[in-house]
Amino acid sequence: MRRSRGALLPPIRAVRVRRGDLYRTLRSAVLDGVLAPGERLPSTRQAAADYGVSRGMLEEVFAQLTDEGFLHRAVGRGTFVTSTMSRLSAPASRNRAQRAPVTASRRGARIAANAACREPERLRAFNAGVADTSEFPWKTWLRMQARAARELGRNALTFADPRGLPNLRAAIARYLAQFRGIRCHAGQVIVFNSSQQALNAISVLLLDRGDPVWIEDPCYLGARAAFTLAGAKITPVAVDDEGIRVDAGIRRSPRARLAYVTPTHQYPSGVALSLERRISLLEWAAQNKSWIVEDDYDGEFRYEGQPLTALHALDSHARVLYVGTLNKSMFVSLRLAYAVLPEGLVEPLANLRTQLDGFTPALQQMAMSLLMDEGHFSSHLRRMRSVYGTKRTALIESLAPLRRLGWSWAGNPAGMHLLVRHERGDYVRSVAASSGLELALLSAYRVAHRSDDGLLLRFGALDEATVRAGAAALVHAATSTIQRRKS
Ligand SMILES: Cc1ncc(COP(=O)(O)O)c(C=O)c1O
Known part of the structure; x- marks a missing residue:
């Protein structure tokens, strides 16, 4: 673009320049400092010729930018980038500010540190307490x-x-x-x-x-x-x-x-x-x-x-x-x-x-x-009662070998999760760590410390094969942890 008596305006890559494009381009140029505070813009006639648009369009865009305070127009002298723009920080530092760590209130920070209500992104054995x-x-x-x-x-x-x-x-x-x-x-x-x-x-x-x-x-x-x-x-x-x-x-x-x-x-x-x-x-x-x-x-x-x-x-x-x-x-x-x-x-x-x-x-x-x-x-509830009931039965059947190792669970035949417990908390935590499964610990739900622990198996959305395979992996982890400890 040719330099006229006024700043060089940024180019617009469009076959036909529209009013909105022109407005956004000029506003960004002012905000990003491409057009410097105090700089004089070319006349609307000159700019219209450079962009290949009507002078009326340039008039409208300059008028809007003036109304918003980005430009000011001095009769007989021309149109200038408002000098107040120099008080805005440079775009690079604005971007840095957006990425900088933020300080919440003390109360907010305490609350926001709790991620316990976040749901897993991928459902697998046994983090799936949601509906099937x-x-x-x-x-x-x-x-x-x-x-x-x-x-x-x-x-x-x-x-x-x-x-x-x-x-x-x-x-x-x-x-x-x-x-x-x-x-x-x-x-x-x-x-x-x-x-x-x-x-x-x-x-x-x-x-x-x-x-x-x-x-x-x-x-x-x-x-x-x-x-x-x-x-x-x-x-x-x-x-x-x-x-x-x-x-x-x-x-x-x-x-x-x-x-x-x-x-x-x-x-x-x-x-x-x-x-x-x-x-x-x-x-x-x-x-x-x-x-x-x-x-x-x-x-x-x-x-x-x-x-x-x-x-x-x-x-x-x-x-x-x-x-x-x-x-x-x-x-x-x-x-x-x-x-x-x-x-x-x-x-x-x-x-x-x-x-x-x-x-x-x-x-x-x-x-x-x-x-x-x-x-x-x-009808849906009836169907789902049977679906979840079948999965729960499959889970309990597959977990049966755990009973011999001292594990227990509540008999209440309900819900989409099962808590399996053992009196040795350290053993439970080793099993969880070595199982390759996604298991929540009972201790994570407790307030008072107790020496036993448990594993929460949330099976709602898993299919029966995944439930059985997950249970088998848990039985394997529970057995091999005991063997490792003995040797
Ligand atoms: C005890 C309890 N209450 C409430 C809910 C969740 O219900 P909602 O998704 O409507 O908040 C759950 C979900 O697992 C739950 O376990």
Whole structure:
């Protein structure tokens, strides 16, 4: 490009220069210092000739850059790059700044150091606690989505109710009455994107900083993270073969504001909370006006007899907040979960929800409610109960040789994971390290140190052959570790 009376403008590689290209090129040239602060630009006539565009286009672009403060125009003298641009640092140092380490707040750094809720990128034995989607009724789901879009019409495009879509709330209430023995109505149900979000919202609403909260020890790490995020004082309460030791909780922290429990299938130990303990827990909560959060994350998947009655169904003092998820029973990217609450908590939680992320997309909720109303959800659950039950049986069969080596596991025939335990913690950790499998240690879920340990086998999304092969690898590692230690 020819130098005229004014700066040399950068070239544009385009057959036909458009207004947007010209604007972006000149703005970048100013920001990157290619056009220096204070430098004079050629006249619009000259620049238009250089770029082969109309003078009007140049006028518009200069006017916009002037309005934005990148250029200033002095009558009779010309157009200049604003001298203030010299106060912006050079592009190289701007890029360096973007890559430099950042300092979070002390609170933020503590929270962000916890990566326990991150999911693995690749599913393998045994990190796959998520739903198996191989049998998912994809075509039916597509039909429901299309129908949902038709039924909602343009309402699908606006704000949705932060409490959840009325149809889905009603479908969930019906489902819970039928399958989990929970008596509730749609007005008590609130829809969330995940149990995690429900736990976060509940803890923000009900807890002040420093309020004592019982968590099971060992505990689901997502729940522990939610209560920690809310600033609660975590009180770990030991779990034995009958579930959480309510007596120990009362001794340690009799006036806790809240107790978090997984009564149907304790996470991660797998035990069920005994009826006696359920009653003690409910009595304590009623006397003390404490809340109980019942996380029923996989209550649908019990492989012998009927699903266990939810704790919520035994509560006559409205102290139990029931949290369930469809992300486990359908598929993890569904992003639908729910809480059943005393009516008085629904509106406050809805307000809180609007301050978190607003609401759950209506289309997804509508499709789910249609799936439930038409009976496809219960058929899917029945099918999946058999799929997971078969895998669990295969796992236990393949692990049988471990029993002779002193390993044990809970008998509760439920869920998508199995915790295998051994009283020698150092041995368990060597087995995990030498197995080549992806195994979470029980000790990672514990708060109080104990000398035994265990391995969490999450098999939900694995196929049966992978489950068997993984179990065989574990048996091999457990056997050869013992042999190595003997020799
Ligand atoms: C105890 C427990 N609660 C909740 C969840 C997760 O539910 P969501 O994906 O809806 O947060 C899980 C997932 O494994 C879990 O183990």
